[in-house]
Amino acid sequence: MMFWYDHDVSGWGWFAMSFGMIAFWVLIITVAVLALRTVGRTSERPPGPAGxxxxxxxxxxxxxxxxxxxxxxxxxxxxxxxGGPSGR
Incomplete structure (x- = not known):
């Protein structure tokens, strides 16, 4: 039973796990925001008078x-x- 003693997570392990969890959620939220922005973008009408x-x-x-x-x-x-706008 002595094998299981002294193999717990040290202070650096907790730091690495905390940083990893924060980085994971930042990545998930960033991907979700970018996906929603891409889906929400309307490509039907170009912006501005030039388009x-x-x-x-x-x-x-x-x-x-x-x-x-x-x-x-x-x-x-x-x-x-x-053929409309792109009918050249």
């Missing part, structure tokens, strides 16, 4: 009076016939 959809730009030009209704409908039809 605006062509139909939106066309509608804004029509609303400002830069183009008339006939030209708006013609260009809208051409955009939709070409």
């Amino acid at each position: 605006a959809w062509p139909e939106q730009v066309l509608a804004e030009r029509f609303a400002r009076g830069e183009i008339d209704e006939e030209e708006y409908r013609k260009r809208l039809h051409a955009l939709r016939a070409s």
Whole structure:
């Protein structure tokens, strides 16, 4: 029975276990936050005016009076016939 004595965890062992547990939970929380941010990100609409959809730009030009209704409908039809924003 003497074999089991004096093989307990020393002060450094408790430190290593505590640090390991904290590092484990930090890793788990970081992965969860990054996963939620990735899932929550909408890729449907690019941010900012530089990444605006062509139909939106066309509608804004029509609303400002830069183009008339006939030209708006013609260009809208051409955009939709070409497959939308990525139809090059």
